[in-house]
Amino acid sequence: MFTLFCHANIYDGSGEASFFGDVLVRDDRIEAVGRGLPAPEGANVIDAEGLWLCPGFVDIHRHADVQPLLHWSGEAELRQGITTAVSGNCGISLTPCGNAFRAQQTAFSAAVLGPVPENAPGTYREYSAFMEKAALPFDFAAMLGTGAVRISLMGFSRAPFTKENLEKAAACVEEALALGAPGISCGIMYMPECFNTFDEYVSMLRPLGRYNRPLTAHIRGEGDGLVESVEEVIRLAEAVGCPLEISHFKSCGMQNWGREIYRAIEKTEAARARGQDVTCDFYPYCGGSTMLTTMLPPALCADGADAACARLGTKAGVETFRRAARQTYPDWDNYAVTLGWDRILISTVAQTENRRFLGLSVQAGAEKFGFADAEALAAHLMHTEGGACGIINLSMAQEDVDAVAQLPYSILISDSLYAATDTPHPRLLGSFPRFLREYALERHVVTPETAIRKMTALPADRFGFSGCGRIQAGCRADLLLFDPAKFTDNADFSGRSDPASGLSYSLIGGVPVVEDDQLTGNRPGRWLRAHR
Known part of the structure; x- marks a missing residue:
């Protein structure tokens, strides 16, 4: 099956200047990129004159762990151009979840993951087996959260780990990584993780260093303690020997605006200058959700x-x-x-x-x-x-958010929560078109090419999703086509909670999931495993 996009303004995900041309898709792969490409017999030819064509967006921070169990439509994601997502962030993952503390754990995570079905998988192995067979609306991967690990073993006790429980925690991490988890997340701000010692973290995360996959860290403090908290996770990743992704990098509290984020950036860049693999991500709003x-x-x-x-x-x-x-x-x-x-x-x-x-x-x-x-x-x-x-x-200053957005190594995320509510944070519904619209096209904080790179190639590379996030021959055909004047977010802090709109076309693995701003109902998503 062939699809040919003709006369498009192509943003290929690399961050380099856009160019006009054609893209030929054969089955689930991009076969050719060029100008004047001939249409194979029987090809679906789409005239993209005046429209932008870019890779599908990769959101490495959505708390969507439970959604595949509910056979959800994926409308909130698909209509804003997301074609790949990663869950299990902030130390709060669906698994592991043992019987001993199940009620406490699911109640704790409800405001983040939403209600958990009684028959939900209890281990990462069981979750992975379910996801392999699930009909997914888009490509999906899941990390393991160290908060879930601790609660499953000890509940909300602030007691130190016993030797036996620390060994079990490390075994949980090892199993998830062996099964292809693209990383491990921690939520040091949250109970009961805030009671972990540095050495306990190092012990349970040791397998992460062997697999060389990232630790994504919701740090201990994002206000007065921001700088010290950044230093803490940099030391932790260095001790474990793994890459570090600082989640939703921001400075909270009015007395810290215009100052602390720059000190934290200095600490991050000093670590990078020493050769440590440290990156960060952010969402395009001045309000957080928890x-x-x-x-x-x-x-x-x-x-x-x-x-x-x-x-x-x-x-x-x-x-x-x-x-x-x-x-x-x-x-x-x-x-x-x-x-x-x-x-x-x-x-x-x-x-x-x-x-x-x-x-x-x-x-x-x-x-x-x-x-x-x-x-x-x-x-x-x-x-x-x-x-x-x-x-x-409503904790952040726009200037601070802009400073993080301009870092060459920062990645755009949504940090979407899935609690049952009529008034979700607007980032659930519109983070990606909002970033492109406001930060690139309206306020010119970054160029459109840079904005699209932060939503495609950068996050795909961070989690080792090969063949994803770029428009080049051989890559998976995850593609978006839209008029930049019409593609927009429609949710805000006033309570307006409408999904994004304006996508002309979205392909996942060559299969159309959006046509003329409407979902097709196709579910071509894959369960993604890391292979490095």
């Missing part, structure tokens, strides 16, 4: 998040939280102080009674519905929702 329980000071969670949330249902528990939430800490970023409750939006709830708070800041919700203060509402939500309450932190 769980409300990240607002709990670790000192209140000595006996686990569940116990801490239970105490928030008492008057004494609320008062303890109120006092703790109004302090600063040398080893933990307290966004209640550095950002303020008026910049923390309530985005996800599971309880019907709490839907009235959706889209409001914690401060506004408290004032509107008669709570004593913002801490009282936050306590109510954590007590009634636990880990199921998601928030959006």
Whole structure:
């Protein structure tokens, strides 16, 4: 089967200047790139005059672990041009998930992964076997998260690893890598990973160095502790002997804007100058998304998040939280102080009674519905929702985001969360067209060629997806065709949650998944395994 794109403005993913020409696709591969290519007999000829043709977008940071179990359409991804995605980020992966702590683990991850079916795979091996047979809307890979590893073995205890559990943790990492996991992720900011010692991390991640695959790191602190947290993961990757990807590289907290991200970049570039393989990624918004329980000071969670949330249902528990939430800490970023409750939006709830708070800041919700203060509402939500309450932190300065976007080694991601909600973070639906539209075409932060490279070849290379992310002969035929004036995002922080629009055509492995801005229903996706 042949498809010929004629007279296109081609952005090949390399970052080099675009050029006009034709691309011939045969079955699942690009057969030729040139000008005046003849159309084979029976070929589907598409006149691309005035349109851009580029590789499909590669999103290496989506929390879509559970979605293949639900036979989801992939509309949010496909309509913004994503043809390959990686899940299992931030230490929060679907597996491993053992029976002993399953209820706690799935409740904790609900605001990130969404509800987990009861019959979900419990090990990476079982997950991989399922994914091999699944009908996927696009190519899909999954990392293993060290947070999931710890919870599956120890629950939310802050006790140190026993020798036996540390060996089991390393064995989980080894198994996932042997089965083709493209990397391992950690979420040092989150409970209970924040209780891991440096040496415990090194021990469990040792297999990663042997496979030479990346550690993707949600660092310990992205506010006051940003620089020290970057230094910590650089040392960790160096000790393990693996590449490092700093996830959603940003500086949070108004007092840090315009300063700390540049200090963190200096640390990153110093490591690169020493020969260490360090890169980073970012999303094109000034607000992040996470769980409300990240607002709990670790000192209140000595006996686990569940116990801490239970105490928030008492008057004494609320008062303890109120006092703790109004302090600063040398080893933990307290966004209640550095950002303020008026910049923390309530985005996800599971309880019907709490839907009235959706889209409001914690401060506004408290004032509107008669709570004593913002801490009282936050306590109510954590007590009634636990880990199921998601928030959006309007925590970043645009100039800082732009600085990261301009780094030659930074990669565009979405960091999409899949909690059950009507008001998701807009990055779920529009990160990729937004980056191209706003950062390249409107504000000229980067060139279109650079923008497309950050969404195609750079992420594909980072995870070793050979033959992906470029328009050249022999590469997989993952291609997007669009009018740059029409291809756009349609979601924002106001609660508008519409998918992207404007794609004329999208192919995955030569199979059309979008035609004239509509899904075809084809599901040509593959389960991807690393081979290096």
